[in-house]
Amino acid sequence: MDELARACIVHLPAFDITTPARLANLIAQCANETGGFTTFTENLNYRAERLVAIWPRHFSPAVAALCVGKPVEIASRAYGGRMGNAPWPSTDGYDFRGRGMLQLTGRDNYAAADRRLGIGLAYHPDMAAQPAISLLIACDFWRAGEVNAACDRGDLREARRITNGGAIGLDHVLDLHAELMKVLA
Structure with a gap:
């Protein structure tokens, strides 16, 4: 966790995730995608x-x-x-299954993140499940997808669409965001 805390101190300001609304939404989105920060690799245990x-x-x-x-x-x-x-x-x-705080999925998405970050992700996709690297990837995706702008407008549905590709988990993200705003604002 020390490594993740250090990553937060470095990456959140570097990617301009600095307002209560932006931070609350990032935490809510990531918590939803990782089962409350308990798993960083897609669960493929389906009936x-x-x-x-x-x-x-x-x-x-x-x-x-x-x-x-x-x-x-x-x-x-x-x-x-x-x-x-x-x-x-x-x-x-x-x-190239879903990994990380925002469940990066697909060879193209791993390669795009690797082009922007230059960390070897396209050749070592398991790195995306490491919490500190996962935060870096999430912050990079956040900036590339212009999620801060959606948060600044208060358009949390759009923030969810950008991060998830749809509205799956939207209600959970909205609930988490509201709770986090009580603490952060």
Whole structure:
């Protein structure tokens, strides 16, 4: 945790995440994506029904039943052939699965972050799950996605869309943000 605390001191100001609204939203988004900062690698432990519900184009009921308990196959099928990942049976989908505070996913996103940060992430994707590096990646994504502007406008729905690609978890993020603002403001 000392390393993460030091990373906060360095990276939050460097990426201009300095107002209560910006900080509250970053913490809320990251807490939502990491299960309260407990896991920094995507949980691929799905039941067959859930695989079909989340990724219907990638999992028929029969294929989903065969994939249960096989995280490499689940991620490789779910993320294969998109986001710069080679199609299944390549393991790119697993190699570049969601990691970090904002669940960086896909070869293209890892490569883009690596181009901006120059930390070797495209060749060592497991680095994204290290908390201090994960914070750096999250802050970089925050700036690249112009999330500060959404926070400054009070547009928390847009901040969620940018960080998550949709509204999954929006209510949880809004609740966390409100609680954090009570402390930070």
